[in-house]
Amino acid sequence: MIRAVLFDFDGLIRDTETKEYESFRMLYRAYGAELPLERYLVRIGGEANSFNPYDHLLQGMGSRTGLDLETARRERRSYYDQLMEHEFARPGVEEYLSAAKRLGLLTGLVSSAPLDWVMPNLEQLKLTEQFDCILTHEDAVRVKPDPELYIKALAWLNIGSAEAVAFEDSPNGAAAAKSAGLYTVIVPNDLTRPLHFAAYDMRLNSMLDLSLDQLIGRLHHAVG
Template identity: 40%
Template sequence: MKALIFDFDGTIVDTETPEFESWRLEYAVFGVELPLALWASLIGTTTPGAFEPYSWLESKIGRALNRETLRTRRRAVMMDLIAAERPRPGIEDWLAGGRQRGLNLAVASASRRPWVEQHLTNVALLERFDHLATGDQVERSKPAPDVYLLAAQKLGIAPHEAIAIEDSRNGVAAAKAAGMFTIAVPNPMTVDLDFSEADLRVDSLAGLDLAEAIRRAGG
């Protein structure tokens, strides 16, 4: 193995729980419950799907909303919640261990580069990565493999020479389609999803030795 490639949202920092919570609170203002199972279908991709949060809320209350007002209010709540988040357990140890082993380190995120840079900076991890591959740099979002293929290209490696770390089904599908050994590390939003496509599933990177992961990936 020559590289570790990490998803960002929900994998390095749990931005997904704060985002869901901000939407849940917004829905509650209108007396509507936001089902977690419905929300989970969106995680890990920016590709439009059957569920669009504003449209779904409008369908439940039977009228149009001032989306800009809602967006501003909800985003403020979300950003406050994200600001309190730290790197997920095991992330910093894996970054340090990867560097000690001479592995390249990259991010492959469906989110836009400014978002990823901002939140990596907030947790003092931006400089730990050799490259960022983000959703605004590719044509297709996860579950298409584009962003993982871009990360491998930036690192100058073949996709099979990287281990991908993901928290979502869309992300796992993308990494596997790119030809990477893929580890699923679910967060509270995705813990109940089916990750059978992943090569390995663990509750936390803190409970998985990097050397063992490399061995399982074929060295």
């Protein structure tokens, strides 16, 4: 029996991931460079420091252009803010959260991102109060694709892995949820849609594809 739904944040609740990549591309192009997508994608849904796009740009362009890290950060953030100006929750997210409350399900947010990134975004979306627990980068020694964050969320909510559904948009996130034993539903965004997902229980193009009630019913049928 499903008792909880757990959500990733970046790229799943709000598509910050696509816009962040686009903002880095804009920064690179301003200096006559290109950001390889395959290099950037290792960051998605896991440890952001696995590839540092600022270092990559500065190593190639810094000495020739006089570009420094502070300037690069400021310019990139300006591009990102412009792109995010009208970016709200992804379609169906708010409906799923409302349905979870109506169904009496526990709700959690499980993100590899730092708390000081996640919370301002949730506040902008007015979703902060929708979650019974919020676990972020600071709550684990190892972030996704390691299952530690999900294992801790299950303990926090006092439920078993077979009683929870995780919603993820990236291969790293899906791997973490499956390793922790959760039902895993992937909802890729524009950036992650072409990527290979090794294991999951259901794939949606959007949370508008199925109501939460229908999705849970299908998961029960699939394993029952």
